Amino acid sequence: MPELTGDPNQHDISKFSEELTGNCLCGSIKVTIKDNELFTKPRGHLCHCANCRKVAGSYVASNLVIEEDKVKIDDAKGTLKEFVDTETMSGKPLSRFFCGTCGNPIKSVTPAYPGKIVVKMGMFPRIPQPEFESFALHRHPWQAQHAGVVQYKTRSFGEKMN
Template structure:
């Protein structure tokens, strides 16, 4: 019996802006959903207890405006040792998007700058989660 071909993953587009509006981007790719990341670097970068991120695979990013207003920080002090390029607005300092060195063509938007907010489906690096935070995605698997 021949197996049926896997359906082609649906690509979606999401847009985000920085606080001052100098930077606007659109990412189009395979929807991997929103996550809460509790890693120490996301805590430091966000200035909070976690970062709320939206992930895309096999994705492309388009600058709707402000490419020259983006500063890139190469974060090599990650748990897995892979470089994570953190992009933020050099005018207002807002985190806008991230690009891991692997997998290729993965982009991550910070959900705070997105027009449509999405509930997270997973929590990452829960071993680093502050003990006073409840389950953000209680019914979903955790890494």
């Protein structure tokens, strides 16, 4: 039986003071984030839009909006694939990247964040505390609230929930 490795509490955040590395399910794609503020303040982003939920395969997507030059993607076996999502609320297509072997989501690139990318956080051993939620109007009624997390009704940095 393989060793259970999914417990984030087994990974002391002090190990990630300069960078955080994760990989897709099959190991073909390795992603490294170089940022010394990942765990010093809330940084993550939870998205409840239908498209992000589909990509995440869950009721919410755990993302990180970050400067593109802080992220290194090693695609050792050439499995990184792109899907151009044209069914967006803004009407502007965005690119969703995933591993063509295991299907693991890797990142999204959207015109809404010039010079930044949206890294899909499920592939990392620890995830930064979220600072905001987008499409909070689309939350399921049974979802718990996250104390101190800003909720935007729909688009990030748009109209806030009360």
